[in-house]
Amino acid sequence: MSTATAARPKAPGAPAKKRKLSWPVVLLLIAGALVLFAAVGMATGNHSLTSSGQVSAALGSAVPIGMAGLGGLWSERAGVVNIGLEGMMVAGTFCGAWAGYLVNPWVGLLAGMLGGALGGLLHAIITVTFGVDHIVSGVGINLLIPGICAYVNRIYYKDYISAGAGANQSPPADPLPYITVPGLSSGLKTIENHHWFLVSDVAGVLGGLVTNLSVVVVLAAVLIVVSYFLLWRTVFGLRLRSCGENPTAAESLGVNVYKYKYMAVIASGAFAGLGGAYLSLVAAHFYKDGQTLGRGFIGLAAMIFGNWMPGGLAMGAGLFGFTDSLQLRDPESVHVLILIVAIAMALLALWQLYRRKFTATVVSLVVAGGLGAWYALTDEVQRPLIVATPYLITLVVLSLASQRLRMPKADGQIYRKGQGK
Amino acid sequence: ACGAKSTDTNASSGSSSDALKVGMAYDIGGRGDQSFNDSAARGLDKAKADLGVNVTEAEAKTGEAEADKETRLKNLIDGGYKTIVAVGFVYQQAVDKVAKDNPNVKFAIIDSNDKDQPSNVTSLLFAEQEGSYLAGVAAANKSKAHHIGFIGGVQSELIKKFEAGYKAGAKSVDPNIQIETTYLTTPPDFSGFNSPDKGKEAAQGQLDKGADVIYSAAGSSGNGAIEAVATAGKWAIGVDSDQASQPALAKFKNNILTSMVKNVDNAVYAYIDSVKKNTPFTGIKLFDLKANGVSLATTGGKIDDIQDKLKAASDAITSGATTIPTAPTS
Amino acid sequence: MANHDINLTVRTGTVHALMGENGAGKSTLMKILYGMQRPDEGTIAINGEQCEFHTPGDAIARGIGMVHQHFMLADNLTVLENVVLGGEKLHGIGARAKAKIKEISDQYGLGVRPDALVEDLGVADRQRVEILKVLYRGAKILILDEPTAVLVPQEVDALFDNLRELKSEGVTVIFISHKLHEVLAVADAISVIRRGTTVGDADPKAVTARQLAEMMVGAELPSPENRESTVTTTEMLRVEDLRIAKTDAEGIERVVLDDISLRIHKGEILGIAGVEGNGQAELVEAIMGMLPLDGGTVTLDGKDLSGTLTRARREAGIGYIPEDRHKHGLLLEAPLWENRILGHVTEEPNSSGPLLKPAAAREDTLRIVRDYDVRTPGIEVTAASLSGGNQQKLIIGREMSHQPKLLIAAHPTRGVDVGAQAQIWEHIRSAQREGLAVLLISADLDELIGLSDTIRVIYRGRLVADADPATVTAEDLGTAMTGAAAGHLESDPEAVAEAQAVAAEGTEAADQHPHTDTADKPQAGE
Amino acid sequence: MTSPNPAAKRSFAQRISGERIVLALAAPVLAVVLSVAICSVLLATSGKNPFDAWNVMITYATKSDGQVLILNRATTYYLAAAAAAFGFRMNLFNIGVEGQYKVAALFAAFVGAQVDLPAFIQIPLLLVTAMLIGGLYASIAGLLKVYRGVSEVISTIMLNAISVSIVGLLLVPGVFAPKASSTSNSIQTDPVSDSSHFFSIPTAGGDLWGFLFIAVLVGVLFQFTLTRTRFGFDLRATGRSESAATASGVNVKKMVVISMVVSGAIAGLIGLPELLQNSYSYGQSFQPGLGFLGISIALLGRNSPIGMAFAALLFSFLDSTGSQLPLKGGFPFEIVAVMQGTIVICVVVAYELVRRYGLKRQQQKVGAQLAAQAAATEKKEVSA
């Protein structure tokens, strides 16, 4: 192709001035959200949205989604789209439960990652070495791996019935430890139970972060931070990301693009596998056919939602985890959630009005009004709708925000060594 | 070969032996699902041992077509198995259809009934609400917080019966008792029977709200609920089979108060026995408390202290003094 | 085969120019030298020592650096990241590296800001980043593959100053270009490649531009042909107060085109000069209806097209030769006859009503192949298997087949060999004689001056200057393109005459190029 | 004018030359062989003789009832594949076929039960209802992509999940299902009226679904639309290069919405064979997963109407005969899923290798032919 297109700079005119979400802004937004939750909690008398139990459950539900998303992040940062995450998660559930039962759950976690990594390796071979379309390969993997796991489960665990295995279920493994910070946790709980405006809400949220956390939750959080550090602060990360932005350029500077793509996709599978192992070792203690329930896809959505960044991904996974656990723990609170979203939309409308975006203002206002009316006119949300909340919220958020998203430039493109233009 | 049907070659196999040939079609999971199907399998095993019947089994797979169920039933018939037990309401349409085409084959279907079903189909139904009523009585008696919980796997008609009975039972003991209700999924998503993680989370939510006895009618999702409840040191009530004696739950058996056992095995056995004796059940055969179709498990002796109360409630039901709703009221 | 029997010897501390027409195999050779492609046979020796390069890493380790014909930059990374990538061992990826970059930048006056996002840089800045990348690695042998193609003359001079300085420091430079006068200006030695093999060396002090050109194409160049103006007074295209502003992801509005008004009459070629990225592409897309307008009107032959879609505009008589034929002009994996339908699916002979007429389209494709000398064994082969020049001829044949009223030709001869170039110019000119209006965009100022009846200069989305091609030099146009001059340009008549004489000496003002030298092509190929 | 006909004829011969056919068949055949080998190894590790398993499957496929079953199932599979492929042909990844067919079949079942018109109106009415609902549901993803830039991959995944809730909301007693009796645990819509029953062809092996003809019709229309209409050309052009299509005047936004709707409309048909030929009502256990299966089949058949027909038959063969495995020899039926997975993966890899090889071959041929031509003309010039 011609140089011209490659070299066309951003349109001339105003100098580029990026408005990035800086830390103070993020903190301010979080504080604002807390105030909103506290106020609504006060007004409705429903404090479960900020209760410590809810927060720690949300963290737990977020782990498999977040790990799948982290897998997606690694892979897409290196330019390989991975919708095979779901299949790799299944590999993680199976291998995790298997080694968890035979040896111990710690080895199970490792085995889960290994299983996922094998799935990643397969994806890498198909997409990187053979140059097959990434989505096509992912579809194939999602078909193959669950099939293999179900097959092996059936023939392998036949002799383990007395240990609790079944035709499509493995025998149970031992649990992994949970962490509670001794004094802090109970102290915060006391404050939380007073239902003081804001104070108790903050205590609830903080309490959730120090009470009854699975070690894997902590591990997952660490992995997200470490991933950020690795990908954005090290040579390895720079090289890996360059493969997702412009692999030919990386190649021309002596970077072995295939190698980095392979490493990224294998790591991607390992993270998804860890998410799977969480399901079969922490959320449950055994493997079961169909245990992942599409979380690999949700993880991918969370990553896109988070703009291909670890922090954003964590937020996306947290949002899913929050709504998902909320609808299971406390279906009535979903009704309160409607009110909160309505108020948030109204605030958004104000912001848009301030930025003089009138059509957006009107749209936001209409949505806010509709939700508000729904809240006012009903006492509870119908259960099927409750189940759909996380998906609906994702759709709404993506349709509001997806134009701000920026994926790696060479994401999903097929790269062949020595054939760059 | 094109004209031949797959059954043409083994048409003679039906007459090879005099023993009654019983075919069993399981729902997803089949033998070894640690739950409902296993219970049916126990009945079949017993019939095999005690009645000397000849058996064969087949199971459904996830996401299969209606035609697969029909083919499965037909395959059983073609194999010479003229008495067929279909486990689970998912077989209703297939059974209706195949039964119509094979009037000389006897069918039993568990947990389902269709008002138009052919006369060679027998429905084996259970009075889940009665057993659940007793579970409710036990729960209300054991709850110190006057706050109990119910977790349903899938918000289907069947599970609503559990909920209705449980609530009625609990209220009969303590009219002001607070009862939490959570369904894990709603049809057509049946993953609520298969997701221990969901069960755990729902149970945790109810515990956090203060419930101290939780009844989960949620298939293997109940495993998660039982784990959460046991970890919190509260009482769990299991379902379908005696969960305190299940290997997978051995660790938590001290916190399993009881289980509302649905004696599918008894029903299966009774049905096969009736066919064997040439007095096959017809229409709807209800296995209620009186017929020992449902009962509370006593493993571990955790409800020994309230046996008298349970007995009284049970008597009231069997005598007809208490009638139990089959759908939750509110 | 891209290269065979290539022999090339470059002396240390010289600028060695490599010349050859498009597709001659220059880039391929350099990629082999740089380890990006593997030779089937043959050897490379550096300072008398045999080496074998498996990857660019091997070449870099031997002190070879390359600035590629097509920029090798990751847009979403910073300059710093782009520079240190692959060479992280040298100075790390942090403050030390940044200091080093500043140091090099200052030493050569490159003016590179390490923290800027490459996305936000202009072409010349990117080029400097590319050079910095090589210097950062301390390369002793520097390969520059057509570095001047996108630069204005002033920028070219600055680059040459840098090269001379490097040379004085003992760096060896291999410099690839089509542009004869550039090569003559900077090179110490010249090698010419034709059809993948070396055909000879030349001494820049002894050789004339014309001799060089003949070495490159391997034949005598055809002679020129006079032409008279065909401009009429009938207005064909009128663009009035065009304005486009894009809001980017951050919600910031960037004005891309502002206050653009122009008119093209029947039989007129209007040339647009400008450094790439100043809004030419957007102007074309705006007229084609591919970008929504924020203001202004587009009128073709008295018909207001402002609100219409691209298809309607094409049906109304706009022909389009896109600047990037692979991206906008062809379906590479579709057969030629389907490519003939592309863009004219609603028109005869390709369809009638909602139905396609494949037989008629095939037949007409055969005609185009014949009339436009598209070298292909058949019309069932995919477009990807044709050479770039033949692809371009197919596109031109296709666009001309629908008797356009207006032809938008963006870099119509980019990446096309000399022979095809001449044919393309001839097709455009003969259509012009029959009353076609042409909007010509080209980075090749000589092509612009040679073909156009009027020239307008675009700078930062505005038309800032205009000129009569007969009275302007490439240098003055270049000045206006950098924004340093505006209004009506009028060059010193002596300079104009001189430029024309130079051109004539090179090519005898070939038919190839109305006024200038033949081989002086803007940009290389595929 | 010189006669163009010889050239046209030659080109036609060229198009169907032996090499191309061999190349086109090489990939799937290789893939099937490879996956049979892999599955044989897997079966052998479970201690069973794999040849017995293949024997069971092939034997069943030679029987008339097996064949009817395979054809009936392939009908459904084919529709599912066509729905996915229509989007794929323009690079639109409609992962949402799954949700679209469920919602569409539910509405069709409801309408079929409420309305009782003569068959020649009733059946078209139900077809149109299903297609309309499927198309409408798919249009959400199309509109979101066009107006809000939401990737259709993500939005359709979300819409799949939401479709489950939609069915959950509607398929309850008193809404789309009749009030349940206290003994019935399965919930379904009322049966559709008798006039809604689609015709079938009685054969020795059972009833062959008349919907097969609808599937064939869909395939023919699919092929015709794509290769013989302007719309189809635009669609394929967009799939091959969106940028080139835009420049050529294709209104890509409109195409995205239209293709999404058409894809959804075809998806709407997926549930109908079952609904109108077999179960006559939509119940809570209405077969899920067909959408995802359709995607695999479409990939296997390279999104071409003919290829998908073979792929649908292959998958249907595996599923139908595979369910014989547990009964006749005690093989786990899970092997079928493994086999489908390996076939899809092997086939996509093989296609890519063959495609690349083919392209290179063609370039070399073109290069060689041109060189030969050039040499010939040079010689002529020399001799002249």
Ligand SMILES: Nc1ncnc2c1ncn2[C@@H]1O[C@H](COP(=O)(O)OP(=O)(O)OP(=O)(O)O)[C@@H](O)[C@H]1O
């Ligand atoms: N392996 C190969 N075998 C045969 N031909 C090849 C091979 N690789 C590239 N080519 C062709 O060889 C020709 C040489 O291309 P190259 O890019 O080296 O030309 P160039 O001299 O740099 O031209 P330009 O001036 O357009 O940059 C091209 O036509 C290319 O398609």
Ligand SMILES: Nc1ncnc2c1ncn2[C@@H]1O[C@H](COP(=O)(O)OP(=O)(O)OP(=O)(O)O)[C@@H](O)[C@H]1O
């Ligand atoms: N790998 C290859 N092996 C042999 N021939 C090839 C190969 N790749 C490309 N070709 C041939 O090389 C040519 C590639 O076209 P390309 O655009 O690079 O040609 P070019 O020399 O630049 O011609 P033009 O001057 O017309 O642009 C085609 O004729 C193609 O058939």
Ligand SMILES: [Mg+2]
């Ligand atoms: Mg080149």
Ligand SMILES: [Mg+2]
């Ligand atoms: Mg070329």
